[in-house]
Amino acid sequence: MTNRKLEILTLAQHLFKERGYSATSVRDIAKAAGVEAASLYSHINGKEELLDRTCFTMAERFILGIKEVNDIYFDAALKLKMAVDTHVNILSNNIDASVVFQRDWRHLNEERRAEFIELRNAYEEEFRVIVQNGIDEGLFNEVDVKFAALTILSSLNWIVEWYNTEGSLSASEIAENLYNFILTGLKK
Amino acid sequence: MTNRKLEILTLAQHLFKERGYSATSVRDIAKAAGVEAASLYSHINGKEELLDRTCFTMAERFILGIKEVNDIYFDAALKLKMAVDTHVNILSNNIDASVVFQRDWRHLNEERRAEFIELRNAYEEEFRVIVQNGIDEGLFNEVDVKFAALTILSSLNWIVEWYNTEGSLSASEIAENLYNFILTGLKK
DNA sequence: CCTACCGATCGGTAGG
DNA sequence: CCTACCGATCGGTAGG
Numbered sequence: 403m404t405n406r407k408l409e410i411l412t413l414a415q416h417l418f419k420e421r422g423y424s425a426t427s428v429r430d431i432a433k434a435a436g437v438e439a440a441s442l443y444s445h446i447n448g449k450e451e452l453l454d455r456t457c458f459t460m461a462e463r464f465i466l467g468i469k470e471v472n473d474i475y476f477d478a479a480l481k482l483k484m485a486v487d488t489h490v491n492i493l494s495n496n497i498d499a500s501v502v503f504q505r506d507w508r509h510l511n512e513e514r515r516a517e518f519i520e521l522r523n524a525y526e527e528e529f530r531v532i533v534q535n536g537i538d539e540g541l542f543n544e545v546d547v548k549f550a551a552l553t554i555l556s557s558l559n560w561i562v563e564w565y566n567t568e569g570s571l572s573a574s575e576i577a578e579n580l581y582n583f584i585l586t587g588l589k590k
Numbered sequence: 591m592t593n594r595k596l597e598i599l600t601l602a603q604h605l606f607k608e609r610g611y612s613a614t615s616v617r618d619i620a621k622a623a624g625v626e627a628a629s630l631y632s633h634i635n636g637k638e639e640l641l642d643r644t645c646f647t648m649a650e651r652f653i654l655g656i657k658e659v660n661d662i663y664f665d666a667a668l669k670l671k672m673a674v675d676t677h678v679n680i681l682s683n684n685i686d687a688s689v690v691f692q693r694d695w696r697h698l699n700e701e702r703r704a705e706f707i708e709l710r711n712a713y714e715e716e717f718r719v720i721v722q723n724g725i726d727e728g729l730f731n732e733v734d735v736k737f738a739a740l741t742i743l744s745s746l747n748w749i750v751e752w753y754n755t756e757g758s759l760s761a762s763e764i765a766e767n768l769y770n771f772i773l774t775g776l777k778k
Numbered sequence: 779c780c781t782a783c784c785g786a787t788c789g790g791t792a793g794g
Numbered sequence: 795c796c797t798a799c800c801g802a803t804c805g806g807t808a809g810g
Contacts, residue, residue, distance in 0.1 A: 421696070422610060422612055422696065422697070424610055424612035424613035425612035425697065427787075427788065427789080428788080428789055428790080429787085429788085429789090437795065437796090438795075438796060438797080439789085439790085440790080440791080440792095440795085440796070440797080440798090441795045441796070443789095443790070443791080444795070448789075448790075449789065449790090479777075482776075505693065508609070508610065509610070509613065533776070536776065540778065541777070541778060542776045542777065542778055543774070543776060543777070543778050545767075545771070545776065546767065549759075549764075549767055550771070550776065552748065552752060553745050553748070553768065553771055555748075556744055556745050556747070556748030556749075556751075557741045557744050557745040559744070559748070560740065560741070560743075560744030560747070560748075561744075563744075564740060571737075576737075579733075579734065579737055580741065583733070583738070583741055583775065584775055584776060585775045585776055585777045586731070586774070586775040586777050587771065587772055587773045587774040587775035588670075588721070588724065588730045588731060588733065588738065588772055588773055589667075589729070589730065589731070589773045589774050590728065590729060590730055590731050615803075615804065615805080616804080616805055616806080617803085617804085617805090625779065625780090626779075626780060626781080627805085627806085628779085628780070628781080628782090628806080628807080628808095629779045629780070631805095631806070631807080632779070636805075636806075637805065637806090638805095
């Protein structure tokens with residue numbers, strides 16, 4: 403990918419985040435890039451390619467992250483801690499792309515959408531395995547594993563709605579707070 | 591609101607949920623209603639009215655729900671339990687509208703969007719107050735109140751992504767699971 | 779609720 | 795990277 407193409411992709415991701423994929427026109431992206439709409443097509447195949455790259459690049463990042471965590475750590479609680487930390491770090495380092503990844507994957511074409519859902523399921527499965535390990539090791543309560551994994555991921559994903567790089571909490575601090583919340587809850 | 595208008599609104603909410611507000615055309619809605627696009631305009635003022643009604647009707651439901659909870663209960667843990675139950679019940683009884691409420695409010699016009707954000711903030715504030723009460727009463731850990739309220743709400747809101755009325759868990763069971771998770775976390 | 783139609787904008791192409 | 799342009803579709807209106 404050329405520098406210029408990456409530049410266009412980054413601009414597009416920002417617009418997609420702000421307005422949504424469908425409500426962002428090729429002309430909006432062109433304007434942000436300082437060129438005419440037609441000129442974009444010497445760099446990209448079409449609008450959908452920008453969505454596709456965003457969704458699959460993010461999916462790869464998340465999957466790579468969780469695989470690394472699972473390779474390095476053995477204790478389920480530590481695995482969960484590191485998985486949360488990795489997830490939050492990927493989100494906070496790619497806020498625009500993360501929102502698109504979470505919200506606009508529905509606009510992928512049928513074939514790619516199916517592939518995307520498979521990748522997302524594989525990622526969620528890794529979280530389920532960690533929770534199951536924790537239960538087997540006697541560390542975690544005997545919760546519904548599927549339910550717990552979804553709840554954990556949803557509490558993580560929402561941060562893209564309010565996270566900003568100039569906020570009082572760093573990504574690592576947010577991850578630590580979230581991990582503590584997931585592990586011990588509100589109760590004193 | 592006439593029956594026919596409510597019918598059109600319900601059909602629109604379903605399409606908005608599936609495709610997103612921007613990617614749903616007036617003709618899509620008309621087709622679902624079994625009429626020509628022009629015929630819709632004897633019932634509605636425009637596409638945006640359908641979004642507006644959806645967002646604000648849901649906002650009112652949530653706010654009414656939390657006010658009722660705060661009026662009836664005094665103990666912070668019980669308040670939280672009932673707030674979670676009410677929230678999950680509203681979500682599960684209005685899945686289509688809930689998704690639109692959560693995702694597509696961005697497409698409201700500037701003025702209405704500002705009003706909407708205020709309502710949402712007011713709702714979140716009620717959750718913050720409950721968490722703060724719990725801390726003051728010595729029931730809850732001394733967490734960051736704003737952070738905790740956001741995390742609680744995010745873990746609740748995600749259920750619209752996978753909830754289906756024929757699933758093995760009822761809305762009340764889901765609410766109970768979520769409450770237990772929020773209160774005590776994973777740790778044994 | 780319909781037919782007929784509006785101007786605006788859409789994603790994208792041809793040709794340079 | 796541009797000008798010029800394409801057919802398709804958009805939200806919506808006029809008039810019945």
